[in-house]
Amino acid sequence: MKQKKHSKLKGQLQATKHQLRSFIKENSDPIVIYDLQDRVISINDAFVSTFGFTSNEVIGLNVTELPIIPVERIFEANLSKSYAILGEKIKGYETIRKTKDGRTLFIILSSFPLLNEDSSPNGWAVIYKDITEKKEAQELLIKSEKLSIAGELAAGIAHEIRNPITTIKGFLQLLQASGYEKQTYYDIMKSEIERIELILSELLMLAKPQAVHFAPKDIKALVKDMITLLNPQAIMNNVQISTDFVHEDVSVMCEENQLKQVFINFIKNALEAMPNGGNLIIKLLTNDKELLIRFIDEGCGIPNHLLSKLGQPFYTTKEKGTGLGFMVSKRIIENHQGTVEITSEVNKGTVIDVKLPL
Secondary structure (H helix, E strand, C coil): CCCHHHHHHHHHHHHHHHHHHHHHHHHHCEEEEEEEEEEEECCCHHHHHHHHHHHHHCCEHHHHCCCCCCCCHHHHHHHHHHHCCCCCEEEEEEEEEECCCCCEEEHHHHHHECCCCCEEEEEEEEEEECCCCHHHHHHHHHHHHHHHHHHHHHHHHHHHHHHHHHHHCCCCCCCCCCCCCCCCHHHHHHHHHHHHHHHHHHHHHHCCCCCCCCCEEEEHHHHHHHHHHHHHHHHHHCEEEEEEEECCCEEECCCCCHHHHHHHHHHHHHHHHHCCCCCEEEEECCCCCCEEEEEEECCCCCCHHCEEEEEECCCCCCCCCCCHHHHHHHHHHHHHCCCEEEEEEECCEEEEEEEECC
16 A cells, blocks of 8 residues: 555656656746756756757856856846745846847846755756847837927927027127127026027937936936926916925936936926916925935826726827826836826826835
């Protein structure tokens, strides 16, 4: 009886091992198996087709020698290994890897330990899910939305630039007619020219292609720049923009132009929600861990049953909207490891909270 039971357990164990081998071999995602000495002992066909390296080129290599890992990412391999061996799992860790022909792939990495029957570690496995196409689609969407924003701003900026140019032209005619210098005229013209330069530089910064480069930036300055850019539209809508900022400078690791795109989106949405005028308050608050940027308007508000749909492609509460603006903004903030939350009450207004890690 015992022998029969033992034979049955042995058969179940062999079946499980066969299932594991089949799962690894037939999986459409690249999989690498390591032993306890961090050496590659197995790869599947998807690894070869995705990265271009054959079994002969990688089996026996230490995890830090694996050619798909860029030099600056070696620490990630050690991180994955140490967590896996300790019995922990890594799921959904986003990173980059290199193919044999030099291409860069965006990868979602999952790592987990391989255990013996007594639950002791026997190695570890890493699954690499290629999300390069998804990433490229997201970047294309962000760029197209950026161009859309630049186009929408063009009319307002043209109107705003026309005013200082008219002022400068008028003073030049006065100077030409009077035949003498007047310092006040020069000061006013200089001020108007500097305003034109500021508006144009902000528009060009937003519109021209930029490499994604994260760097510490003063968020107070970014928000103030965007208020300057959109203030003409606010004046035309009879909207007063006011700020309530913390006194100290607040720097955040970010991609400057992408955050500008987000701030423009949220400020424009607030202005469009108040066609009859009102107040828009922008607050900056901080604690030890994060920065809160709060946009408070007095617009028409959004019904509760529609709030949950915001962020879906092509869903919009505006007559001529595309629904992409909020979705792209939310994705940008998530790429900055932040969150976006909206609360709204019909006919009273909307509050948008953007939280970014310090």
